[in-house]
Amino acid sequence: MDWDKLRIFHAVADAGSLTHAGDTLHLSQSAVSRQIRALEESLSTTLFHRHARGLILTEQGELLFDATRAMAKRLDAAAARIKDSEEEVYGELRVTTATGFGTLWLAPRLSKLYDKYPDLTIDLKLEERVLDLPMREADVAIRMKEPSQADLIRKRLMNIRMRLFATQAYIDERGIPKSLDDLDTHRLISQNPESAQVSAGASLIHELSEHEVQSRLYVNNYFGVLQAVLNDLGIGVLPDYLVDSAPRLVRVLDDVESNEVPVFLAYPEELRHSKRIEVFRDFITTEINDYRRRHRDDANS
Known part of the structure; x- marks a missing residue:
């Protein structure tokens, strides 16, 4: 299967429009349309229902889009590992946690991380839903229970009540x-x-x-x-x-x-050597230790 055609198909399926996909890919609408037709011919199937308001995936198109979406996430993971330098920390790190913890505990402390690594970009995903780390919905998670998904590295940070x-x-x-x-x-x-x-x-x-x-x-x-x-x-x-x-x-x-409610840090096994994961893990560990020490001192005073 032609990788370039799959890339174009993925962009069209994601955008729902030949025009918008063309803008993203810097290709003309006619060029995008030709590639989609060629892919459909090679697969002997129809991938999109075409109507006046845009494109809708057929059942066969949905199956292919699931595959290209998984491929894109795996490629993003590979790109993240490649970009991680031994000396520098830059690029995007997607962090997911619950709304309350992320807003009230984590976000106010992030200035310390940015002070040390100004080229780092944090995409903070605050929601109660547990995102799928192996499928790269996020790079690292802080969760109020031990993650059950396979192929995750997990570290217990602290307990709350x-x-x-x-x-x-x-x-x-x-x-x-x-x-x-x-x-x-x-x-x-x-x-x-x-x-x-x-x-x-x-x-x-x-x-x-x-x-x-x-x-x-x-x-x-x-x-x-x-x-x-x-x-x-x-x-x-x-x-x-x-x-x-x-x-x-x-x-x-x-x-x-x-x-006691355990708080865990988790990230995919494949990101074990990511420099961004490493600095975020060290940052969180330091902040947790400071938090615990301060409260221990308060309790003893």
């Missing part, structure tokens, strides 16, 4: 509960028990749900829970690392917390 927090303004207005039974006069803010989250956090929410609560607010990530708590809407179920970034938080019911 889910706890209850509110603002002093909310406590001054509504009072502070002395026991779980006192939650019946408060609003509880948490992730939805059915949403994607770590099992330890879900277990705590289910435990709290067994008690009568006056009102509830569900949000699909911890960043949203935090914003609601900071606006004095109620008592939130939040990870303990947020205390650093939100000093207005006051812990409620000190004896109520989840089991």
Whole structure:
């Protein structure tokens, strides 16, 4: 199969348009169209349904696009390894983590990494969905549970716990509960028990749900829970690392917390020797160690 024709097919399938693909490839629309027709003839099949608003892949086209998409990701991985120099760190590193952790813990610390490696580009993908690292949806992940995918290098960074927090303004207005039974006069803010989250956090929410609560607010990530708590809407179920970034938080019911939640760093085996992965791993490890040491010192003071 002609590699050049596959490259052009992939661009057309991705863009859904001969014109847009031509712009990307710096080819005329007629040249792109000729290559697609030649590929279809060589395969004895139709790859696109053509209509006035653009192109839609046929079933056979979808199968080929799946293959070229996987090829493109593997080629990106190879290019990343080739570009990684023994002396310099540059190019793009795609990092995925949960919205709350990425926004409130990781992003504020990235200036230290950029200070050391100004030519590095970070593409931070914040979402609750677990991206597929072996399929190169991202290069490295920080996750609140041990990754289950094969062919990943994983490193346990730290443990966190889910706890209850509110603002002093909310406590001054509504009072502070002395026991779980006192939650019946408060609003509880948490992730939805059915949403994607770590099992330890879900277990705590289910435990709290067994008690009568006056009102509830569900949000699909911890960043949203935090914003609601900071606006004095109620008592939130939040990870303990947020205390650093939100000093207005006051812990409620000190004896109520989840089991430990492990935080893992993971990346594909094929990127083991990537210089960008190496410097990011070292950066995260240093920041985690500083965070843990600071909290250990606070606990002992």
